Structures are given as C-alpha cells and as structure tokens.
Amino acid sequence: MRPGLAATFGALATILTAAGAARAEPFKCPHIGGDLVFAQEANINTLDQMTSSTISTRNIAMNIYEALMTRDENNHPILELAEAMTEAPDHLTYTFKLRQGIKFHNGKPMTSADVVASFDRYAKVGNQRSTLDNVASWDAPDASTFVIHMKKVQPTFIEALSSFSVPIVIIPAENRDVPAQQLTNPIGTGPFQLVESVPGSFVKLKRYDDYKPNTTFQERTGFGGYKQACLDTVTFRIVTEPGARVAGLKTGELQAVEDIPAKSATDLKTDKNVVILPLKNWWIQIANPNTSAPPTDNPLIRKAIQAALDMDEVMDAASDGNYQLNVGFQYPNQPDYTDAGKETYNQHNAAVAKKYLTEANYQGEPVVLLTNKDYPSMYNSALVMQQQLQAVGINAQMKVVDWPTSVQMWLNSPQGWNFHFTGWGTQPALGALATMQFLVEPNASYKPKDGKDDPDVLAAWNDMNTQLTEQGRQEAFARMQKLVLERVYAIPFGSYTKLQAVRSNVNGFVPFRIPRMANVWLTH
C-alpha cells in the first residue's frame, strides 16, 4: 500500500529534523534583479488570504504570506514556519517549534503570539474555519512554541491544517481583529512584499530583503521549501482576454502567463522566444447528476448515460486536445490514487446504454445539461455530451447560463436540471479527503433525495475520516470511489491540462497550483 499523506509527512519530519549537516548546497540565485510581468486571468477582490478561496487571490497572496505548514511538490504536508512538530501519543496535542529569526515585512520579528493571533482571526473570519472544528484551543507556552489541543482524535488533522485552499497564513498580531476582507495592506513573512495594488489592473510585489529561507530544504518545493527572491519586482497584471495574453507573450510585454488557449499553443511552439509549460492535472472535468430530478433519479438511466459516453471526445473538446483520461477522483502521481471503479469509465458502448434505457422504460423525458459559457471547457464538454446522448436516443437538452447562475441553481434548485457541469481543481490537488467532501452532506453534489445521503457512501466517508491506519483510510476511499462511480453519483470526464507559458529568458519557473515567483530568475 502506498504511504498516505500523514505517514509520509511523519517520515519526512523525522528525517529532516534528525538529518543535520549532511546536505548539498541550497539554491542560489544565478542572477539577481529584474522585473517580471505575469499575466493573470482573473481579477482579485482581496489580498486577505484567510477570507478568500479564489485562485486569483492565492496566486499573489501566497508569494506574500507563509503558514505553519503547507504542501510540497507532490502535495505531502511539510513544515514551513515551524521547524519541528511533535504529535502527542494520545493524538490530542500538536506542538510546533517555530523557526527562529523570521521577520514580517514591517520588520517585526515573528513570535508565537503572532501565530496565536492568526489562529484567532482565522477561527473568526476564516473562509474554511471548519478546519478548526475539532480543535479545543491553542496557546503559546513561550515565544517560539505553539500548541494545538484537540477535542477528539482526528487522524486527518495535519492534512487539513496544511491545506492550501484557504491556508491559515501567519499575520502580525496587531492585525488580529481586522474584519473579513478588510486587510488591505497584507504583511506576511514571504519572500516578496506588496508595493502597490490597483484594483482590476495590477498588483506589484518587490523582494523582501530580510527574508529568511527555510534551511531544512535545499530547493523550493510546492508552496514551501528553500525560497529565494531573485527578482527585484514582480508585477501581476490582470489580463482577462486570452488573446491579449498570447499577444503580450509574443511581443515580450508579458514574461509569464497564467493560461494560454490550446489553439495558440500550436502557434507559439514555433516561437523561439516562448516556452510552453503544460500543467497536468489542473482540474477534473466533471458533471454532477441531480438524483432528485427525473429521469436522473433512476439509477438505470444514469447507468445508460454513463455507458454512452466517449471520454476522449468529451475531453478533447473540453481541453482542445490537452487532457489525460483519468479514472476517479485522484491523479496517478498522487499517493491516494486508486482506479477502483475503472470498469465504469469511458465505456462508449451504445448497445449497453440502449439496454439500460429499455430496462428503465425510458420514454424520452428530457435530460437537461446545466452548463455555463464562462468556462469554455464546461460548455464544450456539455455540448459533446449532448450529442453523444442524443446518438443513443436520449433527449438531451442544454441549459446554458452564466457561472454564478449555474452554481446557484446547482445549490438551491432541486428541479430544472439533470447534470451540472463544473471542474474540481483545488480539492483533488489537496487529496482524496478534500475531494470526497463534495459527495457528502451537507450539499452533496449529487443532490440526494430529501437530503439523505446514500448510507453506503456515508459509511465509507466516515471510515476515511476515522480509521486510525493509513491503509484503513485508503481502503475506505477506494470503496467510496467505487460506489460513487458504480451508482453514477458523479461523472468525472478526465483530467484537464492547463497550459502556461514563459519567455525563454525566464528560468526556474515551474507551473504549480500557484505561480511561484521565488527561485525564478531572468537571463538576457
């Protein structure tokens, strides 16, 4: 059995804290200086990371802030602002020893009082404060120690604490009582600090000269590791038009771009000044069925639909050819990956589909595909699915609205739609636990009748959370995935590859969940 997240973390922590001096040279900037202009797709509404779950905010804020713990390049939990962590034998206490010499961007040294204040604020306004539901209290016995006391044992706590979805970033204690989203001057401990933010236009960061890199590592890894700010400044420019991003990249006005359309990639490949960087497994393209609305309340109809689908065709349209077929809710490079339920995936078997339809006595009731025009991949996948369903005799219709409306309908309207098209990005990246959360109460994505979840699925979920061994939890996840796929509570189409790109004089930029500006340098 592959090691799970917590076990790997445990191993890593022991190794790294015990290892000592036997390590290679840490990263050194080959060239210091320059300004990098990064084109970002979406607007940001705040840099207050604690209260935001948007990618656009995280892109910038996680170059400014750091947290106690975060994830490495393969999404294993690692320490960041703490240099050691010990878990009590009864699993009810976690003690963090903070790193020394860390300073905030305002020059103030970081102490455990700041960590306490950060947790205090997060518990009040944090967008995912349910992370701390099982926590009884926290305190700081001395200036470099921070302790968390649990109400009950939660084997998955460290995984949740290190999550980067809405991370518990460490802010100065004086910001403790700033109301939600009003932290307009972000002060963090990261390698870059804020210079200027013009709403809707750009955000400019500059190197923080007193940054203290994490010497437990030699390289940048994931959100943490050994970070160095080689660039003088970074300008995150908001460029919402894909064509403008591509054009800016070609002319050199933009040195790095968050996203380029697939069609432009073929054109840019011939440009010697541009390097295309595919980011695999950006999200899982998915359609969620409404099991409260006919005819998708009938499992046989759902199985017919599932059988008819040709995932290659759907994903090709969704991603303009940049995709991977993917079974289930995790990716092959992740420790939690399982292919349980793979026999249900990509059947494209019209005969089987029609058989199910006959068995279900399908009378041509409309199957409404609720999608939106704001995300082309969701729109395109719905369009292709509609064609494939119609080919086997299912009366598939499209309902195209915009993104906010589609989500509102998915959340609040039990009728009027049969499949909701979306993409699961951050959650699968965080792990199986974060992803399967979508499939249980409250608001299970398959809209169970009367809000009553499928008991087998719920049972598997409980095991995922409470089993004391890694193996036990992993087995529960495999069980849950198999159930969900067999009962067609979700239709994951495949994994979407995001295409990022940089100018050829930009080095060290490796695409990740956020554009990491540390350890990136320019050459001429």
Added chain:
Amino acid sequence: MAGILMRRLTGALPILLIVSLLTFGLIHMIPGDPAVAIAGMSATPEQIANIRHNLGLDEPLLTQLVRWYANLLQGELGTSLLLGQPVLHVVAVRLPVTLALSAYALVLTLLIGLISGILAALRQNTWIDQVAMVFAMLGISLPNFYLGLLMIILFAVDLRWLPTGGYVPLTSDPLGWLATSTMPAISLALLLAGLLARITRSTMLEVLRQDYIRTARAKGLPERRVVLKHALANAMIPITTVVGIIVSLLLSGSVVTETLFSIPGIGQLLTQAVLNRDYPMVQGGLLMTTALLVLVNIGVDVCYALLDPRVRYERG
C-alpha cells in the same frame, strides 16, 4: 440662462432617483449569487456561505436598499464585492481612464467628422463628397469590436507597432498612453466620425441653402467668410445637440472597446460588475455614470440655449 440651468439641475434629480431605483431593482433581479462569483471556481458550499455572510448578502432586500440610500446621503457608495475596494475610490481611479480615452476619441471624431462633413457639403456631389460619404458610411456600418480585432491583428501582432492591449496612464507616460490608447480611440472614433460627418454635411447643406447665405454671397463677401462666419456658426447649433449623443455613444462603445483592449476604464468595470453581480459597484457606478451623462446633456442644452436665442423662450 441661470433659470434654465437651475430648472435642468432640479429636473435631473428625479431622473437620478428613478435611475438608482431601477438599477437596484434590475441588478437584484438578475439570478445568480455574487458570493459564487467571488468565491471562485473550486469553492465549497461552506466557503460560499461564509462569503455571503461576510458581505451582508443574506439580509432582506429592503434592508439593503435602505442602507444603501442612507450611505448615499452620507456620500458613501459602499465597497465593491469583486474588487474589495470602496466604490468611490475605484470609480475615481477608473473614470479618468475612460475620460482620457473618450477625449482622445472625441478629438479624432471632431477632427475627422467635422472636416469631412464640411468639405463634403462645400463640394457637394464632387468626388470629395462621394469619398467622404463612402467612408462615413463604412464607419457607421463597421462594428467597432470587429474593427478593433482587425487592428489588433494587423498593428499589434503582425506589425508590432502598437501594444496589444493594456493601459499606461497619461500622467505617468504620455507616449505610452498614446501607444495604448490609439487603437481603442480609433475604433471608437470611426463610428462617431462617420455619424458626425453625415450630420455635419446635411446641416451645412441645409444652412447653405438659406436665404441669408445667398444674400451674403450676392453681397460679394469672400467665400471663406461666408462659410466660417455665417454657415458654420449657424450649423453649430444643431451639431451641438449631436455632441450629447456622441458622448453617450462613447460611453456605450467604451464597454466593448475597453474589454477588447484590456483597458481598466468605467465601461469594462461596469460590465464586469453586472456580470459578477457586484451590487454595490453596479449601483454606485451606474449612478455616477448616468449623473455624468445627465450633466453633459444639461451642458449641451445650456450651450444650445446660449447659441440659439429662439430656444430660450421655449417651454421646458
């Protein structure tokens, strides 16, 4: 004169009231939740609910409406849900951008439109007239976003003379501003110049037909004096009314142009605000924009009254 001004200004107030009510009603009738737009794509229902609560969106509508008016009376327009900044501040930053672009476009419009219209009228039915009117016709028939796209492909991507988009403020780098604003200004101006050229031409023709022109010519006055002093002066009156329409069209056109060229102006701001259900921004922003338009129209009316003595005695 002062009487007209006062009457117009007080007359504008009920309009603004209706506008603000209409806006509030309209934006809240749009289905969809701003919290969803703000929370981002991968947000969980819990995160969405938290955001909705943080922003006070789960309160009854009437409460929100009353609170908005109360704040308005204190000069507070609220905070943008999408950008996290005070509405007033954002509008104050964005409005000059649109104004600068509009001014550039207006200058181009006036230059091209007036000159070609006057020339066409003076040389009626010659090739100058035909060419001018053909161009004017093409100008008003070409969708401005189409023109914009074609210009980007030609001047920015292929020839690399101009940047593809983005914006450099006039105050920080005039040359850079010129570079980033030229294509948008042209795509805005072409339509309006065509309009203005046609109207100028027909107005001039109309005026040139008048008796007093024939008299002036018969008196032996030099042609240039006839044109400039008599014809043009009288033609200005109806042309001024067109300026009001042009300004309104500029603002409308800026919506698409700013989106296409990634210019952080008011048009793009308000479009995004409507699409993302950014209630405070839409309410505050639209109110300010329409107030501006109303003021411009009042200004035009006043100019019209100043120029044409007949109007002063008309009702309303």
Added chain:
Amino acid sequence: MSGGSVSNPTLRRLLHHRLFMLGCVLFGIVLVVAALAPVIAPVDPNKLAMRFKFRPPSQEFIFGTDNFGRSLWSRVIWGAQLSMIIGASVVVINAIAGTAIGAAAGYFARLDNMLMRVNDALMAFPAVLLAIAVTAVLGPSVNDVIIALAIVYTPRTARIVRSSVIVLREMEYVQAARAAGAGHWRILRRHILPNAMAPLIVQLSFLFAYAVLTEATLSFLGVGAVPPTPTWGNIMAEGRQYMTDAPWIITIPGAALMITVLGLNLLGDGLRDVLDPRLRVQQ
C-alpha cells in the same frame, strides 16, 4: 391632398435614388438569404463534427468550419435569419410602443412631464449596459434579447415622435380641426401621426441596424442569446480565441454584419433624403 399616402412622386424619387436602391439590394440579399435558410443551408448549424474542425473555406466547406467542425456556411446563414428576426421584432415593438408613448407625451401636456422623466431616465443609461442588465434579468434567450433591445431603444423613438407631435400640434390645420370639434383620437390619427411618419420611418430603418449591431455586441460580450445559438455575434465571440489561426470564423460573420448594416444605413439615408418633411407641404 391628405398627408400620409405614399404618393407616386415619392415612390419614383425613391426608385431613382441610387444609394437607396443599393441599400435595398444589399439588405434584400440578406433578407432573402435569411428567409431561404432552410433551403440553402440544410446542414444543422449546431451539428458537431470534430473530425472537420478548423477547415478553411474550400469547395467542400464554403465558409470553412469552426472549432467544433460546424459548417460556418450554415451558421452564418441561420445567423442571418436570427438577425433579421431580432431586428424586425425590435423595430415593430419600437414602432408601436415608441409612437404610443411619444404621441401621448407630445399631445397631452399633462402626461408629457411624467412620461419624459422615465423616458430620460432610461435614456440616461448607456445603451449597452442597460441591455446587459436587462438580458441578465430576463435570461439569455432570443426573445429576451429582443425585449431588452426594445426597452433600450424605445425611449429614443418616443423622443422623436414626441418632437414631431409637438410641432404638428400647433399647426393651423390641427387648430382648425380642434375648433371644428374633432376628437383627440381623430386628430392624432388623421392629421398628426401621418405627418409624423417620415422621421419615424427614417429612425426605424436606422433602428434595425442598431438592433442588429447591439445584438452582435451583446453576443460578443457573452451576454446575448445563449450559445450555441448561431447569432453572428456568438460566432465571432466563439471564434475570437482562434483568431490568429482560423480568422475566417471572425471575418466572415463580421463581413455579413457589415453588409447588413451598410444596406440598412443606405436605405435609411435614401428614405431620409426623399421623405424630408421640409420638401413636403401637406395639409
């Protein structure tokens, strides 16, 4: 001679007006093509055929294909039909509603103030933004776009009718009719409205063009009739991301749009030249 009937000299003048006829021809072509859509574009404009994506214009695909392999020929032609329907509907609604409101405001002084306040309030909104807001409320179907456009442009039409009515109201023959005891409705119907028609007709022909253009703009911004409806604006919007590789997806519908608007503008111009009220001295 009573006003209102299109007299022979007028018709003759129209037919001899070269640009007017050119406009008629251009617009006529679009109209005919739109009407004949089921015949000349039998392929379903929404039929996906991924094998054929991004084919440039050729003998097999006259206008090429788009990113889904859909025939652009079909899409543009059915788009023409949609544009014609939208334009015509907006014009009809405007003609009726705008005339009613404008005449009421111009004729009955008591109603004028109130009507014009709301009218001006609506006109104070930048047209595109108002259209965006209304379509967002009503929903992104073709019918709702029509309603939204009608709401946006009716105030302008009303203003024009109102101006004419105000002037005509004071005409001697109207005063005479009133003195003779004619009722309001009769006066409006027989004396005022027919003479107010000329500027209205001119305005309506330009309005058709505005409606088609604004609809394309709305679709282009992503807020018009919902895809995959093949309006020209939608086609261009969907083709925008592929503009450097498959420019025909943008250039062809754009050209179609231009031809339509050009035809309508020429038509309107011709009408204005011929129907210019200053040339008519009617009783």
